[in-house]
Amino acid sequence: xxxxxxxxxxxxxxxxxxxxxxxxxxxxxxxxxxxxxxxxxxxxxxxxxxxxxxxxxxxxxxxxxxxxxxxxxxxxxxxxxxxxxxxxxxxxxxxxxxxxxxxxxxxxxxxxxxxxxxxxxxxxxxxxxxx
Numbered sequence: 001x002x003x004x005x006x007x008x009x010x011x012x013x014x015x016x017x018x019x020x021x022x023x024x025x026x027x028x029x030x031x032x033x034x035x036x037x038x039x040x041x042x043x044x045x046x047x048x049x050x051x052x053x054x055x056x057x058x059x060x061x062x063x064x065x066x067x068x069x070x071x072x073x074x075x076x077x078x079x080x081x082x083x084x085x086x087x088x089x090x091x092x093x094x095x096x097x098x099x100x101x102x103x104x105x106x107x108x109x110x111x112x113x114x115x116x117x118x119x120x121x122x123x124x125x126x127x128x129x130x131x
Contacts, residue, residue: 010102013093017106020086021113027076028116030068031124076124080117086110 054062090106097103 010093010097010100013089013096014102014106016089017086017093018109020082020089021079021109023075023079024083024113024116024120025079025109027072027074027079028120028124030072031076031120035124035127076116076120079113080121083110083113083117086113 087110090103090110093100093106094103
């Protein structure tokens with residue numbers, strides 16, 4: 001049985017930190033982009049006939065949009081529950097390889113995750129963008 005090299009365990013720990021931080025970062029970025037676009041472009045026009053039956057393509061488009069919305073919302077809302085594990089992985093990586101780029105990238109993604117969490121729960125959740 002081969003012993004894993006130091007670089008492979010470092011890359012695995014970095015991958016774990018990135019994957020654990022990503023739901024929070026992507027979810028918050030989705031809603032932040034929505035707020036920025038709404039400020040720049042304004043609210044869209046009302047549909048011509050809101051009571052007509054949507055076509056099959058429109059139904060698929062609405063379902064896909066709703067799935068992306070739910071995924072980003074749950075990522076932003078519940079992704080912060082994964083951040084303590086990401087911080088623990090970053091700490092373990094720092095202890096094993098003190099002066100490595102992997103540790104720096106791990107702490108960068110962890111910091112982005114914590115910042116995204118604070119941005120979502122501190123500001124974006126109060127903007128009534130979910131209606």
